Amino acid sequence: MDGREHQEDVTLACADTRDRLQGYLDGTLAKSESVAIFLHLRDCGGCREEHEHLQAMFSMLDELPQLPVPDDFDARILDSIPLAAYREMEPLRRDRVPVFLEESYLPAWLRDARTRLAGLSVTLAAVIAVAVADQPQPLLLAAVVGAVPEILVRCQGWARQATLAWRRAEN
Numbered sequence: 001m002d003g004r005e006h007q008e009d010v011t012l013a014c015a016d017t018r019d020r021l022q023g024y025l026d027g028t029l030a031k032s033e034s035v036a037i038f039l040h041l042r043d044c045g046g047c048r049e050e051h052e053h054l055q056a057m058f059s060m061l062d063e064l065p066q067l068p069v070p071d072d073f074d075a076r077i078l079d080s081i082p083l084a085a086y087r088e089m090e091p092l093r094r095d096r097v098p099v100f101l102e103e104s105y106l107p108a109w110l111r112d113a114r115t116r117l118a119g120l121s122v123t124l125a126a127v128i129a130v131a132v133a134d135q136p137q138p139l140l141l142a143a144v145v146g147a148v149p150e151i152l153v154r155c156q157g158w159a160r161q162a163t164l165a166w167r168r169a170e171n
């Protein structure tokens with residue numbers, strides 16, 4: 001801002017003064033700023049009133065009694081947390097697996113034994129047919145696709161078991 005180098009000589013605008021009143025009271029301003037505010041307060045009734053107001057509030061805050069921290073403060077905080085209930089839920093937390101490992105994550109029709117059996121039948125038939133087919137590519141594709149439901153269900157089951165075993169070992 002212009003004129004700052006002659007701060008002692010210029011009268012700060014009221015808004016500027018009021019912005020700095022807290023710093024002025026705290027004694028955190030540069031000396032030149034403090035002097036400028038001191039001079040402004042001397043000449044400006046409105047800002048002087050604001051200054052007295054703040055000063056009164058600060059001394060009131062200073063006079064507030066210091067409340068001692070009770071000896072059992074930590075214990076009371078800990079007591080207010082339902083730790084026992086939290087510990088009782090430990091088995092529930094331990095038996096949780098990521099949602100994609102929950103059985104219900106796969107659609108029921110895909111988990112159905114009939115779907116899996118039908119898929120495996122397709123795979124078996126395709127594998128047998130590959131041996132005698134002239135164009136084995138579509139049959140290989142059918143063999144892979146047929147096995148998908150069984151593979152998904154199996155892999156999910158193994159991953160779920162492994163996760164649970166790992167969680168139990170960890171605890």
Ligand SMILES: [Zn+2]
Nearest residue numbers: 014044046047
């Ligand atoms: Zn003023």
